[in-house]
Amino acid sequence: MISSTFVSGKGPWYVFDPRAKLILIILLCVEVFLPVPLWGIYLLFALAFVSLFQAVGLRMSFSPFKAIGLIIFIMVLFIPFTHRTGTPIIVIGKTVLATQDSLLQFATHTGRFITITYLTTLFVWTTRMNDILLTFRWFSLPYSAALVITLTFRFIPFIAETFTRIQEAHSLRQSEHSQSKGWNALFDILPTISCTLIFALKSIPHLAMSLEHRGFGSSVKRSSYRSLSRGASLFTHLLICGMIATTFALLIIL
Amino acid sequence: MLSIENLSFSYPDYHGDGGHEKNLFHDLSVQVESGEALLFLAPPDAGKSTLARIISRGVPRYTSGTLAGHILFGELDILSMEAHALTPLVTCVFQNPQEQLLMNTVADEIAFPLESLGIPSEEIERRIQHVLTTWQLSHVRNVHPHELSGGERKRVLLAVTDAIDAPLWVLDEVFDDLDVKWKRFVMDLLQERKKTSIVFASRFLPEFAARFSRIVMMDKGIVRTVDEAELRQSPRYAGTRDNPGYTDTAGKMRLSVSKARIEHPRTSERAAEPFRLHVDELSVTQGEVVALLGENGAGKSTLARMLCGLDDPLEGVCAIDSHALTAKMRKLNIAYLFQNPDFSIFLPTVADELSYSVKKQGKRKQAVHDQVYKVAQEFSLDLEANPSLMSYGAKKRLQAAVASLLERSFVIIDEIDSGMTYEMAFQSIEVLRRRGAGVIIITHDESIASSLAHRTYMIEAGYVRERSVS
Numbered sequence: 180m181i182s183s184t185f186v187s188g189k190g191p192w193y194v195f196d197p198r199a200k201l202i203l204i205i206l207l208c209v210e211v212f213l214p215v216p217l218w219g220i221y222l223l224f225a226l227a228f229v230s231l232f233q234a235v236g237l238r239m240s241f242s243p244f245k246a247i248g249l250i251i252f253i254m255v256l257f258i259p260f261t262h263r264t265g266t267p268i269i270v271i272g273k274t275v276l277a278t279q280d281s282l283l284q285f286a287t288h289t290g291r292f293i294t295i296t297y298l299t300t301l302f303v304w305t306t307r308m309n310d311i312l313l314t315f316r317w318f319s320l321p322y323s324a325a326l327v328i329t330l331t332f333r334f335i336p337f338i339a340e341t342f343t344r345i346q347e348a349h350s351l352r353q354s355e356h357s358q359s360k361g362w363n364a365l366f367d368i369l370p371t372i373s374c375t376l377i378f379a380l381k382s383i384p385h386l387a388m389s390l391e392h393r394g395f396g397s398s399v400k401r402s403s404y405r406s407l408s409r410g411a412s413l414f415t416h417l418l419i420c421g422m423i424a425t426t427f428a429l430l431i432i433l
Numbered sequence: 434m435l436s437i438e439n440l441s442f443s444y445p446d447y448h449g450d451g452g453h454e455k456n457l458f459h460d461l462s463v464q465v466e467s468g469e470a471l472l473f474l475a476p477p478d479a480g481k482s483t484l485a486r487i488i489s490r491g492v493p494r495y496t497s498g499t500l501a502g503h504i505l506f507g508e509l510d511i512l513s514m515e516a517h518a519l520t521p522l523v524t525c526v527f528q529n530p531q532e533q534l535l536m537n538t539v540a541d542e543i544a545f546p547l548e549s550l551g552i553p554s555e556e557i558e559r560r561i562q563h564v565l566t567t568w569q570l571s572h573v574r575n576v577h578p579h580e581l582s583g584g585e586r587k588r589v590l591l592a593v594t595d596a597i598d599a600p601l602w603v604l605d606e607v608f609d610d611l612d613v614k615w616k617r618f619v620m621d622l623l624q625e626r627k628k629t630s631i632v633f634a635s636r637f638l639p640e641f642a643a644r645f646s647r648i649v650m651m652d653k654g655i656v657r658t659v660d661e662a663e664l665r666q667s668p669r670y671a672g673t674r675d676n677p678g679y680t681d682t683a684g685k686m687r688l689s690v691s692k693a694r695i696e697h698p699r700t701s702e703r704a705a706e707p708f709r710l711h712v713d714e715l716s717v718t719q720g721e722v723v724a725l726l727g728e729n730g731a732g733k734s735t736l737a738r739m740l741c742g743l744d745d746p747l748e749g750v751c752a753i754d755s756h757a758l759t760a761k762m763r764k765l766n767i768a769y770l771f772q773n774p775d776f777s778i779f780l781p782t783v784a785d786e787l788s789y790s791v792k793k794q795g796k797r798k799q800a801v802h803d804q805v806y807k808v809a810q811e812f813s814l815d816l817e818a819n820p821s822l823m824s825y826g827a828k829k830r831l832q833a834a835v836a837s838l839l840e841r842s843f844v845i846i847d848e849i850d851s852g853m854t855y856e857m858a859f860q861s862i863e864v865l866r867r868r869g870a871g872v873i874i875i876t877h878d879e880s881i882a883s884s885l886a887h888r889t890y891m892i893e894a895g896y897v898r899e900r901s902v903s
Contacts, residue, residue: 185537185577308537333537340579341776347743348777351769352790352839370789374779377821381775384495385532392489393535393593394520394549404544404557 184303184332188235192305196408197314199416204302206424208295210431217283219431220290227297234305243300244293251289258285303332313407322401330386337382342375349374435465435488435601435629440502442483442493444822457483458654461502468627472641474634474659474670475651476854477826481633482528485605488631489525490516506601520546524594528606528825528852530586531773534578539570539589542578543596550597564592583610583772583848584729584877591619602630606825608638609851612728612877616640635826636855637661637670639880669856685719686753688740688767688843688871693749695732695739710735712749712897715890717871719842722862724882725875726900727892733875734772736897737845740873741769753842768841768870772848774828783809783823783831784816791838808834811864813857826852833861843871850878859885 192200211223232240258281259269265280303311308329315325349371390396407413440461457480465471475481486492493500494516504511506522527533536542540561547557565571568588573581578589587610594602602623608616617640623630624644632645642661650659650670665671693712710732717723727733738744740751742763751758753766771777780786787805796804809816812834820831829849836844844865850858862885865872876882882889889900 309541344771344773344776345779348771351741351743351764352777352793352835353764354790354794354839355765370779374776377779378775381821382532386535388486388491388495388516389533389535391516392491392520392525392533393546394517396515396517397520397549399549399551401548402551402553402557404541404548404554404561406554 184336185307186235186239186304188305190230190234192230192234192301195305195420196413196416197306197310198317198407198413199420200302200306201314202417203420203424204298206420207298207427210424210428211291211294211298213428213431215431217286217290220287220294222431223427224290224294224297227294227301231297231301231304234301239304243296247293247296250292254285254289254292258288308333309405310407313403313405317407326395334379338375338379341378342371345374345378346371434467434505434507435631436503436505437461437463437484437488438503438505440484440487440500440504442480442487442498442500444483444496444498456654458651461651461654461656463649463656465629465631466646467629469646470623470628470630470632470644472632472634472637472645472648473651474637474648474664476669477635477824477830477852477857479651480654481635481651482605482824485525485527485603485631485633487512488601488603489523490514490519491525517549520597520599521550522599523601523603524597524599525603526587526590526594526605526607528609529773530578530583530590530610533590534586537577538575539565539578539581539592540574542589543593546593546597560596564596567595568592582730582734584612584615587611588615588729595622600629602628603633604630605633606635606852607632608634608640610729610848610877613640613879615729616877620644635852636850636858637664637667638878669854671855685869686842686871687716687718688751688753689714689716690740690751691715691749693739693746693751695735695744695746697735697744708732708735709895710892710897711895712736712746714899715897717843717873719869719871720866721888722866722872722874722886724886724889725873725892725897726877726879726882726889729877731892732895733892734847736892737769737847737873737875741767741845743769766841767843767845768836768839769845770829770832770836770847770849772851774825774832777832777835778820778828781819782816783814783818783820786820786831787814787816787834787838790835804838808837811837812861824852826854826857829853830857830861833865837865837868840868841870843873845873845875847875848877849874850876850881855880 207223211220228240231243259277262281262284263275263278265278267275267278268282269276306314311332312325312329315328316322320328441456441459443456461484463471463473473481483492486496487500488504488511490511492498500512509522511519511523534542536545543561543564544557547560552560565574568591570585570588570592573585578586581589587607591607604619607619611619616638620640623632634641648659648661648664649656690712691714695710695712697708725733725736735744739746740763742758742760745760751763758766778786780789784805787808788801791801791804805816812830814827814831814834820828823831829851830853833846833849836846846862846865849861853861858881862872862874874881874886890897891900
């Protein structure tokens with residue numbers, strides 16, 4: 180029912196304590212929204228990309244781009260039209276298509292967006308879901324709330340995976356006459372989307388039923404099969420993560 | 434003892450011939466003695482899965498419906514209990530494993546209900562180790578269940594059931610995805626452990642012979658006890674029939690694969706070996722039925738995906754006669770019926786579903802109507818039925834009907850027998866074969882293979898080989 184978000188790989192990101200890793204990711208996501216220079220945003224993006232590349236390999240490290248490609252495309256279309264001040268750069272006839280300010284805004288917004296995408300992907304891909312759940316619980320989040328968050332993390336890729344499977348099934352039902360192009364191809368995707376939505380909606384009661392069959396909701400105090408390490412290693416990892424976040428902050432502020 | 438007494442149930446959207454709400458079953462009474470394994474046979478759409486979910490308190494809670502009657506397990510009134518309170522008492526394995534898998538690794542899947550029961554972590558680890566060894570899943574301990582084959586997923590759910598070790602097991606069509614070895618294993622386990630169990634099934638498998646203390650059959654809501662001799666005479670439930678024998682293949686198209694190699698990694702576990710499959714030679718001719726057998730996780734569905742153009746092999750050639758086929762050409766020539774029918778069914782009625790592909794072929798309205806009506810009759814489908822409310826077996830029939838309308842030269846059917854009676858499975862494959870398609874059936878049921886297939890291929894240790902003719 181649920182697709183994985185964890186991707187096996189190697190490197191320090193898999194070794195870091197998830198609690199320290201979560202704090203670092205949150206700090207870096209906050210820093211990217213501070214009034215930092217553009218090069219600072221892209222430096223952080225470059226670090227996130229290199230970290231992901233080092234962890235899961237080149238091919239996988241490009242896949243977040245595919246996921247957010249459409250949103251970036253929409254940003255390309257609309258941001259220049261919503262920021263009209265500054266020196267005109269692209270002009271057709273008397274119409275100003277883009278100004279220096281609008282391009283700067285586009286570069287800033289896009290940089291922030293892809294940076295937080297890569298940072299959160301780095302966290303989710305390199306941390307097993309059960310460790311994420313334990314991390315949330317360590318931060319005193321109630322078990323049911325932590326479970327809902329982790330299930331949500333897993334439900335999104337599940338829908339993406341289902342969409343692919345349904346798309347494949349539909350592609351096998353095409354005939355030579357029905358090879359759609361252009362707008363028709365766009366309309367042909369509607370049955371796939373509706374089928375995915377039905378599939379996703381139908382899976383919600385199944386998910387709830389399975390959780391209850393597995394004892395979720397019982398008044399018995401849950402035990403925990405996994406546990407996060409305590410003591411020195413957590414302190415060391417927190418220290419390292421704190422140093423990374425501080426170094427980056429000082430670098431871009433100074 | 435489990436005692437089902439005067440149970441009646443109806444879904445609000447389930448209508449009888451008169452268009453009124455109709456009982457799926459009425460006044461149903463069955464007793465299962467303590468330690469008894471009961472086989473409950475019924476055709477698709479009879480309400481087996483619903484009954485399994487009523488016993489485990491999933492229905493009518495998560496699906497609306499009207500329920501009357503009693504279910505007692507010993508002194509406990511099950512229908513007055515919450516589903517989570519039943520976890521230590523009743524474990525149910527559903528027909529579609531996708532519906533029950535929750536966690537990201539096999540080990541976590543097993544651990545989750547044990548954590549809910551408050552079992553200490555050392556004991557959870559001991560049980561995980563034990564069931565992983567018992568169900569031969571140790572090598573996929575940290576693999577995501579999504580990356581496993583259908584049969585492996587069923588084994589994971591059985592391992593969860595084994596780890597909980599509840600006194601009552603409810604197994605809904607659990608044998609469908611399992612290979613012969615594991616079917617026998619489950620039967621042995623039920624006998625050894627003396628578990629009180631109900632096994633719901635659509636057909637009487639050869640592995641069931643002399644294994645159940647009692648067999649009951651439900652038809653049109655009426656339950657009666659039957660014996661094996663009677664079942665062997667029943668074309669609906671018995672799995673033997675005369676093999677159609679040699680088919681004249683002269684002048685017909687031949688699909689072949691030679692020197693092919695397929696490989697893909699498991700993304701959730703780096704240490705796990707990537708999946709590899711080698712095909713030296715495989716062929717099927719139009720009008721011929723070829724069976725593809727292999728253990729769970731052997732790569733049957735992977736091979737099917739490559740054949741129909743969804744995946745490409747690392748090397749090797751897939752051709753019709755002497756013409757090599759690209760992935761796009763394979764899609765246009767080879768139909769593939771997915772193991773899970775929900776992926777390919779999306780329209781509000783059976784009629785819409787069947788006419789969708791025919792309309793896309795550019796046919797006239799009357800021709801579409803005639804063709805759809807004929808195919809619906811061949812596959813015993815109600816044109817006005819809502820596919821999303823149909824049983825798993827009925828959806829598989831609808832899938833086969835869609836494949837028939839596509840008029841592809843070759844059809845691959847992945848586990849058509851899931852949730853179907855033998856009669857329905859034979860009928861569906863026969864219709865496709867009579868239309869002139871070359872049919873590859875992927876199955877774990879030797880009865881289907883020996884009754885229908887002209888030739889059989891086996892997948893063993895990553896290699897596809899033709900089995901010698903018996």
